Amino acid sequence: SLHRSLARGGVRPGKAELQKARMRLSLQEHLWAFFHERVAIPSEEQAVARRAALDICAELRVFLHAKLPDMPLREMYLSGSLYDDLQ
Incomplete structure (x- = not known):
């Protein structure tokens, strides 16, 4: 994760790692929206x-x-x- 990469010595995360983090957040946002629109x-x-x-x-x-x-x-x-x- 971004925090772990920076904590290991200040190395900036790569583009692929940032993209994965964005995709995880996007999935979480989609699941939250689905829950509120269809499940709750x-x-x-x-x-x-x-x-x-x-x-x-x-x-x-x-x-x-x-x-x-x-x-x-x-x-x-x-x-x-x-x-x-x-x-």
């Missing part, structure tokens, strides 16, 4: 999805209780990626 889910959408999942969970509990009234059902709860902010 806005908090508003997360809240809507969480509410929908809670509604589905409640409806499922009512349905199961109607079909099997004698079956003891424990409390249902969300877990996994939906519970962990959809990430």
